Amino acid sequence: MLIDKPAGKTSHDIVAAARRRFGRGVRVGHAGTLDPFATGLLIVLAGRATRAQRFFMGQPKAYETVARLGWTSTTGDPEGEVEHTGRLPDLDRPLPTGRLRQRPPAYSAVKVGGRRAYELARAGTEVELAEREVEVTRFELLGRDGDRATFAIECSTGTYVRSLIGDLGDAYCLQLRRTAIGPFRIEDADPERVVPLGDALAAILPVVAVDGEAARRAAHGVALTAPSGAPQGPVVVLADGDGPIAVAEPREGGVLKPIVGFRPG
Incomplete structure (x- = not known):
């Protein structure tokens, strides 16, 4: 849904x-x-x-966000402690895109030692999260009104928009709306x-049609020879007239190995 x-x-x-x-x-x-x-x-x-x-x-994900400029937030959003600094980020410079190194916010759902980072942060424990590489394909200023600025952002999974906004300078995400997932x-x-x-699967992955014995084998997790002219990808969906059978990975020798099955075992 x-x-x-x-x-x-x-x-x-x-x-x-x-x-x-x-x-x-x-x-x-x-x-x-x-x-x-x-x-x-x-x-x-x-x-x-x-x-x-x-x-x-x-x-990949797409967002629209409203940033509050000249303010900071301990969480990067309206739920934290906010402070007025009056220092406005320079939005005339190019906004960062491409492959970026990003540190997730301390108030995030990343697990540290089996606990969510935000649980540790709220308990007063200092949290230092490892940097990760993310990709931002669009970071565009859509408009500005006083201390509010609206941005459109398109990025890889795992990207924290709060961090992108916070890295501009004294700013935090006042509003955030996800507009697309793939x-x-x-x-x-x-x-x-x-x-x-x-x-839903056909919208994100190539579909390889199989039938008969090949469909039966795929339903039991058995590798099968890729049909001639079948679409390719890092993973594909194997399907017959009754719907998806499995997600499969291409392997050596031109075979497709089911890695996630959808039929009752």
Whole structure:
């Protein structure tokens, strides 16, 4: 499901509501956390779709954010302690894009020693998180009004928009809205619509059609020879007339090895 998460709700709140909808015994998850103050697109996965979580999480993201200039926040967002500095970032210089080194905020969901970083930070423990490499393909100033500036940002998974804004200087994210995850757009969000798994996978991965004995083997996790002229990719979806069978990796010798199955074992 494509959900437009409102401000004030956690991603867990949205998953819990979906779990009540689908009933006990149905596994439910999501494909990328949104902070409580943030709004926008959240992909909710139910049943066998949760097996493909990492493929949806790996999709690039798009955001629109409103930054408050001349202020700082201990969390990088409105939920922290804010302080007025009056020092305005220079927005006339080129905004950083490309491959960047970024340190996740101390108030983030990254795990440190089995605990979330934000839990440690709120308990008064100093948290030093390792830098990571991210990619920002778009960082554009859309407009400015006083101490507010609106930006459009497109980036790889794992990028922290709060850090991008904080790195500009004295600024923090006042508002944050996720507008896209890969090919999925916020305009398509509808809490009443359940997108079939086959359609969702076909939007992000190449699909290789199989049938007969090849489909049976794939359903049991057995490697099969790639059909002639089959689409290629780091991973592909194997599917027949009944829908997706498995996600498979190309291996030596021109074979496809199922790594995630969707049929009952």
